Amino acid sequence: MAPMIDVVFQLLIFFMLTLKIIEPEGDFNINMPIGQSGGPPDMSITPIEVQLIANEDGTLRSLNFGTRSLGTGDAAFQALNEEILRQIGEPGNPQAKDTEATIDADYGLNYEYVIRAVGAVTGRVNPETKQIDRYIEKVKFAPPKPPAT
């Protein structure tokens, strides 16, 4: 019996030491038609354009929805989320399936803001049900504009 217990303890210690607590990570389940999408754009759907302007150090200077500035910080992303909801009417609207959002970010912008914009465009976590409400599934990135060197 004793050798078995020894081995079992060894195993236990091994698993305890190798255990890494990792935060769950995931993606946004978006279709990403990058570059020129084939066919003429569907005029019946208003295109959604989100523009992210960066400061020198890569932080966000302004979040624009169409031509309107929504400001910066958490409130701006919240406002963007509400604007998108207004555009598509209600979550899961079949028309929203064809709506395409374009994210146009400055070259030097920190990637974290782009992810937040993608998050705000694709939907929200319903505060009551804790379920995810999906808004837009097609997210396109405008071609990068490398800084002039």
Add this chain to the structure above:
Amino acid sequence: MKFKKTQVENPEIDMTPMIDIVFQLIAFFTIVSNFDQTKADERVKLPRDPMAKPPEVKRENELYINLGYVRNKSGEIVGSRSQPYVFYQGGDKEKYTVVEFKPILHQEARLYGQEGTDPKTVTVVLRADKEVPTGLVQEMIKFSQEASFERFALMATQKTD
């Protein structure tokens, strides 16, 4: 008075419950420690977003790209912010710049082709650090597309609060 002489016996401890518990613990740790995420590089500090949902169905073929920085102990970037590295195992170097990684993407696509997997069915799992300039992430996507990858997943950690 006469006492009955009790027989002193060396009592053996009953090990069974302890072993049961230890087995339970082992089972717990084996389940909890997932070896799945070994392709994820811990140097990459992912952006956070509550919308980032772990995939429900496991993707069949995945190519992980870890784009991040070497950081010092207090978490500051060593080197320049405009120069992130791709941490890649299996090449002759340990870290590559975005441009240097381009031939590796073509090589990966070729390897998938040799295995009989169409690179178009492979999901490129892009784990980019939150401070990477967006343009470079887009360049990476562009290079992947040139190497005939089509599916992408932008990774983020789920916000817990």
